[in-house]
Amino acid sequence: MGQDIPFGCSCGAMRGVLRDITPRSGGHLRCYCEDCRAAAVWAGDENVGGTGVHYYQTTPDKYDFTTGWPDVKVFQWKKGRLLRWYAPCCGATLVNTLDSPKWAFASINTARFDDPNALGPAKTYAFKPMPNGKSKTVGFSHFIIGFIRRTIWARISGGWRKTPFFDDHGLAISSIQTLNAQDRATVPQDPRS
Numbered sequence: 001m002g003q004d005i006p007f008g009c010s011c012g013a014m015r016g017v018l019r020d021i022t023p024r025s026g027g028h029l030r031c032y033c034e035d036c037r038a039a040a041v042w043a044g045d046e047n048v049g050g051t052g053v054h055y056y057q058t059t060p061d062k063y064d065f066t067t068g069w070p071d072v073k074v075f076q077w078k079k080g081r082l083l084r085w086y087a088p089c090c091g092a093t094l095v096n097t098l099d100s101p102k103w104a105f106a107s108i109n110t111a112r113f114d115d116p117n118a119l120g121p122a123k124t125y126a127f128k129p130m131p132n133g134k135s136k137t138v139g140f141s142h143f144i145i146g147f148i149r150r151t152i153w154a155r156i157s158g159g160w161r162k163t164p165f166f167d168d169h170g171l172a173i174s175s176i177q178t179l180n181a182q183d184r185a186t187v188p189q190d191p192r193s
C-alpha cells in the first residue's frame with residue numbers, strides 16, 4: 001500500500017484524498033509557463049508570479065473527492081488547451097486534465113495538499129526562465145517516461161474509465177468554459193513580461 005495524501009480547496013468546502021500513492025504513481029513538476037500563472041489568477045487563486053506552479057501528475061483513478069466535488073467548475077484558458085478544474089467557493093485551482101478521459105492523467109496543484117511538501121522536491125522544471133531571457137525544461141525525459149507508462153497502462157487495463165472528471169459518455173462532469181480574449185485581458189500581466 002502507498003500513501004494517502006489529503007487535499008482541499010483554500011476554504012475547505014471541497015476536500016479529497018489521493019489514494020495509494022507510491023513512487024511510481026506519478027511525477028512532480030514545477031511549471032513556470034504564463035498560462036498556468038494567469039489561469040490561476042483568473043480563477044481567483046494566488047498569483048505565484050515568477051515562482052511557478054507545482055503539480056503532481058498521476059492517474060485520475062487515484063482521486064477520491066470526499067466533499068463538495070459536485071460544485072466543481074472547469075475552464076480552458078484558450079480553446080483546445082488543458083481543462084483546468086477549480087473550486088468556485090474560493091477560486092482555488094485544483095487539477096488539470098486533457099479534454100478526454102482516454103488520456104488518463106490528472107495533475108493536482110500541490111499547494112492544495114494539507115502538507116504541500118508531502119512528495120518532496122520537484123524533479124522536473126517546465127519552461128524555467130533562464131538568465132538569458134529564454135526558458136528551458138529540465139528533467140523532462142524522466143517525467144515523460146512515467147507519463148507514457150502510466151497513461152498507456154491505464155488505456156490497456158481499462159483503468160482510464162475510473163475517473164471523477166468525466167461521465168460514462170466521456171463528457172466533462174461540469175460544462176467547460178472556454179475563456180475569450182476579454183476574459184484573459186482581466187488578468188494583469190506578469191511583472192516579468
Ligand SMILES: [Zn+2]
Binds near residue numbers: 010091
Ligand atoms: Zn473553497
Ligand SMILES: [Zn+2]
Binds near residue numbers: 032034036
Ligand atoms: Zn504551465
